[in-house]
Amino acid sequence: MQIACVQxxxxxxxxxxxxxxxxxxxxxxxxxxxxxxVLPELANTGYVFDSRAEAESLAEPVPDGSTTAAWSEVASALGVYIVAGIAEKADGALYNSAVLLGPDGYLGSYRKTHLWGDEKKLFASGDRPSPIYDTPLGRIAIAICYDLWFPELFRLYALGGAQIVCVPTNWVPMPNQSADRPAMANTLAMAAAHTNGLVVACADRVGVERGQPFEGQSLVVDQSGWPVGDVASRSLEEIVSASITLDARTSVGTHNDVLADRRADIYGRIPAFDGH
Amino acid sequence: MQIACVQxxxxxxxxxxxxxxxxxxxxxxxxxxxxxxVLPELANTGYVFDSRAEAESLAEPVPDGSTTAAWSEVASALGVYIVAGIAEKADGALYNSAVLLGPDGYLGSYRKTHLWGDEKKLFASGDRPSPIYDTPLGRIAIAICYDLWFPELFRLYALGGAQIVCVPTNWVPMPNQSADRPAMANTLAMAAAHTNGLVVACADRVGVERGQPFEGQSLVVDQSGWPVGDVASRSLEEIVSASITLDARTSVGTHNDVLADRRADIYGRIPAFDGH
Known part of the structure; x- marks a missing residue:
């Protein structure tokens, strides 16, 4: 299966x-x-809104908005699946969301559950995990940016049967870290992939917006925990393309399986999740 | 605070x-x-036992065994704290354990809760997390080797107030991964440190034992998620020494804290853990 992250x-x-x-x-x-x-987080609007009013003026209902319509059309025309970040408006609230579109149009969406920084002033948090979408390509779940800091979410997805987690993101440099370091988020994506036998595909944005730089370094990580091919640059628009295989990979050795070996008796049960 | 991992x-x-x-x-x-x-996993006995009988002949009661006595003595004499892997025998069962020793002697132990490979044939699993030891140096918890594959355990420690997790380990090359890659466990230690604001100090062994190679690459990771100083070699005996600061580091930005931002409503509550 061929997957691409658009930076x-x-x-x-x-x-x-x-x-x-x-x-x-x-x-x-x-x-x-x-x-x-996979497209970045808030790919249709940009990220650094100067006010809630500006965010609201750009947000759209999902799926009944012009962005979802336009991207669904190209998914249908090309016969591809798309996971894309979008600013969503619903019942007076705003959400930092991502949609999944396929050859037959809109399939569903996810509202970011862990909000970063000033997002908390603009957006409401989603109140449930991404559904796990059973597509002809494989079972796809969605996480957005700061969600990567919560390995619990990726465990939930793996236990629910996900094979790929698509991550639209707008990574910013971590406070108190040298800008010369690779994005820490790459390390988190690798750990999430390896410890759960998942493919994790992260599409980051680049550029500087109203003084806020973004990290780039989009990547596709396979079940081994290693990036497939090159990690993208820090600042250029580019496409990271990777060929992946979706066999079951939660086994990490003859006697070990990272899901079966969990000790819920010690650190608690993750609620049963059937992917819906 | 100065910490050293003995490879x-x-x-x-x-x-x-x-x-x-x-x-x-x-x-x-x-x-x-x-x-x-920090000393490696099973530092007193070696790792690749050819039978349960061999393991049993080498295992000792804890704390009433000669290894614990000898290492406690050096901890007292030098005024240092030691976390060290040891084969433990108790009530007819064997455990892959680690002890914490200080200037005043034996402080406690932890029995590995996630067993790797043939360990399942030799050892019983521990049935509880490491206590969090409140020492003059800081609040210390213990994990062993394959425990790193379970971010839930590190979250439990962080929520329980741990500041340092010491990891005696015997990392082996991951099945189906090129031996040229850095140890994936380093990535897992970095992710565990960064996402929990913990110092993670891993002391691995080196050498080839009964045909089983080990990975080396011991390291100390600080709360940023980055190794402090150099990662150790793959094959040499050496000491990784690092200066760390144990300020509270679960904040990852003005509006974010990796513990407070958890969404227990979505992926379940980690049981209350007071460190005992």
Whole structure:
């Protein structure tokens, strides 16, 4: 299975441009053979809103908004699956969401459950995990950016049967860390993949927006915990493309399985999750 | 606070030699300024037992065994704390354990809760987490080797107030991974440290025992998630020494704390753990 992460630089507020450019990237990824394409967090709006009013003016209902419609159309036209970050408006609240679209259109969405920084002033938190979408490509779940700091969520997905977790993200440099270091989020994605036998595909944005730099370094990690191919650059728009195999990989040795070996008696049970 | 991880090569079955060599390493580490010294998993016996009978013949009661006595003596003499892997015998069962010793002698122990490979044929699993030992150096918990594959355990320790997790280990190359890769366990230690604001200090063994190679690459990771100083070699006996600061580091930004931001409503509550 061929997966692609689009590392692009949305421009704050320029939604039409961002939606169109995302479509161009998806088209290019499909030309390269991608069957599943991941776009960054808030790919249609940009990230650094100067007010809740600005965020609200850009957010859309899901799935009944123009961005979801436009991206669904390109998914159908190219016969690909897309996971893409989008600002969602619902019942007066805003959500930092991601949609899953396929050849037959809209499949579902996930609202970010762990909000980072000023997001807490703008967005409501989602109140449930991503559904696990059983697609012809494999069983796909979604996490967004700071969700990576919570290995519990990836464990929940693995126990629920997910094979791939797509991660639209807008990684920012960690406070108190040298900017020369690789993104710590790459380490977290590798650990989440290895300890759960998951493919983890992270599409980060690049650029500097209203003074906020982003980290780039998008990557696809396979079940071994290692990136497949190169990690993307820190600052360039580019596509990370990887060929992955979705065999069951929670076994880490003849006598060991990272899910079966869990000791719920010690650190608690993760609630039963059937993926819905 | 100065911490040292002793990367050494115990010899299977040569307990007197291993205990004495461990004391030499602890002495050297103390000479270098270490206040807390971590030794590998099963540092007194070696790892690749050819039978349960062999393991049983080498295992000792804890704390009433000769190894604990000898290592307690050096801890007292040098005024240091030691965390060291040891084969424990209790009530007819064997445990892959680690002891914590201090200037005043034996403080406690932990029995490995996640057993790797053939360990399941030899050892019983521990049935509780490491206590969190409140020492003058800081609040210390213990994990052993494959425990690193279970981020739940490190979360439990962090929520219980641990500041340092000492990891005696005998990392083996992961099945189906190129031997050229760095130890995946280093990635797991980094993720555990960063996502919990913990210091994670891993003392691995080196050498090849009865055909089983070990990974080396001992390291001390601070709360940022990055190794302090160099990661040890793959094959040499050496001491990794690091200066660490035990301030509270679960904050990862102005508005975020990796413990407070957990969503127990989504992936379940980790049981209340007061460290005992």
């Amino acid at each position: 692009m630089a949305p421009r704050i507020g320029e939604k039409d441009l961002n939606v169109r450019r995302a479509i161009d990237f998806v088209t290019r990824a499909a030309d390269l053979g991608a069957e599943l394409v | 050494m090569a115990p010899r299977i079955g040569e307990k007197d030699l291993n205990v004495r060599r461990a004391i030499d390493f602890v002495t050297r580490a103390a000479d270098l300024g270490a206040e807390l010294v």
